[in-house]
């Protein structure tokens with residue numbers, strides 16, 4: 467039996483999962499790391515802590531598994547995307563804290579790009595909406611604020627990478643590479659030519675010398691130094707976490723959709739070998755390349771999902787555990803008079819309003835916490851439904867099911883509401899670690915353990931299916947859309 471070690475370097479924690487060649491989980495280790503919020507809207511992480519926890523969980527997963535280390539034939543890395551790290555080539559030390567994908571500090575720079583009329587050109591080349599979410603403005607910010615950084619970056623003495631790239635550099639002892647799925651989230655990568663784009667590099671004032679080499683998602687990226695895990699493991703798969711979940715959920719056909727409900731929610735649709743430049747506010751990114759040319763995905767990024775549940779629990783103290791939310795929502799049997807738009811950090815796809823903030827409509831004296839909990843879960847379902855509707859306008863195709871994963875997908879009420887809102891079945895696999903599984907599959911392709919997609923299809927896990935109940939939610943969805951419009955029209959500052 468052969469084994470693959472998958473690293474899932476997420477936003478709040480790092481996980482290492484050892485899979486056997488039949489995609490069964492052999493061992494899991496997980497460790498959270500700190501988040502820093504130095505100013506309102508800013509989010510930072512410590513790159514050294516990301517690295518240390520990653521190495522730690524890998525060592526732990528390997529030790530737990532009690533397999534012969536020589537049988538671990540490959541490693542796959544999947545990661546939170548866009549998060550930006552710049553480090554010194556000689557020492558490997560970061561020159562500034564990691565600027566996390568959620569961080570809004572460069573919102574003004576992004577707005578200025580839009581105001582100067584670059585939005586269409588950037589969308590055409592990168593598939594992205596100009597926003598502080600992506601790496602480009604974050605890299606420029608660090609180069610502008612750390613003394614001497616730009617000069618060193620110009621000489622290739624300071625390097626940029628997303629988390630995959632930073633981990634690869636350290637695990638291998640100096641290989642500076644990334645893959646097309648992560649590169650396509652930087653806003654500097656041309657998703658048609660599959661190369662860094664000179665015009666964009668000039669526009670954002672970023673030297674090419676600091677950027678990593680870009681490979682397909684299944685490739686030989688490098689080998690881990692033996693000092694880390696007692697053996698050298700070839701790293702043969704790297705893929706951004708949302709694209710990895712699309713692969714792990716086996717959405718191999720054009721039109722297939724998955725939604726990962728974590729801290730945020732990310733809905734991705736396989737659009738095949740051609741990128742679709744959306745007319746409805748969706749993003750297009752490279753999904754993977756397993757040696758048959760790039761496959762693209764259209765994406766809707768919803769910024770608030772699990773964070774809403776955490777807010778109800780940790781900040782409002784309305785619930786003791788996320789598990790309570792489904793029953794509370796079910797307890798509201800009448801039409802909910804309340805609509806909650808959880809725009810904590812603006813609204814993402816398809817609305818794109820960075821200035822919007824959360825609003826609650828329809829509070830009366832008879833309002834209870836159950837109404838608010840139900841409104842929160844409904845908001846997550848309706849935001850996802852809005853994304854899926856927008857995708858179908860662009861692709862003009864639809865599939866009869868969507869696949870789901872992530873912590874919030876444990877919520878049966880939400881899954882049923884989603885099925886009714888989009889009029890199709892929602893499939894939740896028994897193995898919810900689909901993000902890590904995608905990276906393991908990718909590494910298995912990269913090292914030749916799996917030949918083709920058919921080999922991977924044999925390793926599908928069973929799913930629980932939520933079929934539409936026939937409930938008509940059109941009135942609720944209309945009220946939701948009105949609430950979103952009102953939220954967007956009424957910024958407080």
Ligand SMILES: Nc1ncnc2c1ncn2[C@@H]1O[C@H](COP(=O)(O)OP(=O)(O)O)[C@@H](O)[C@H]1O
Pocket residue numbers: 476477478479727728729730771772773775776788789790791792872873874875876877
């Ligand atoms: N039954 C549930 N209903 C709603 N939310 C849930 C439930 N179980 C877990 N969650 C939420 O899932 C989120 C964690 O999901 P996870 O996929 O681990 O997120 P991430 O990978 O972004 O850290 C938390 O915000 C938690 O509140």
Ligand SMILES: O=P(O)(O)OC[C@H](O)CO
Pocket residue numbers: 475476477478545546547548567706707708728729730
């Ligand atoms: O780490 P996650 O699961 O919150 O995913 C983060 C996304 O990749 C951000 O684009």
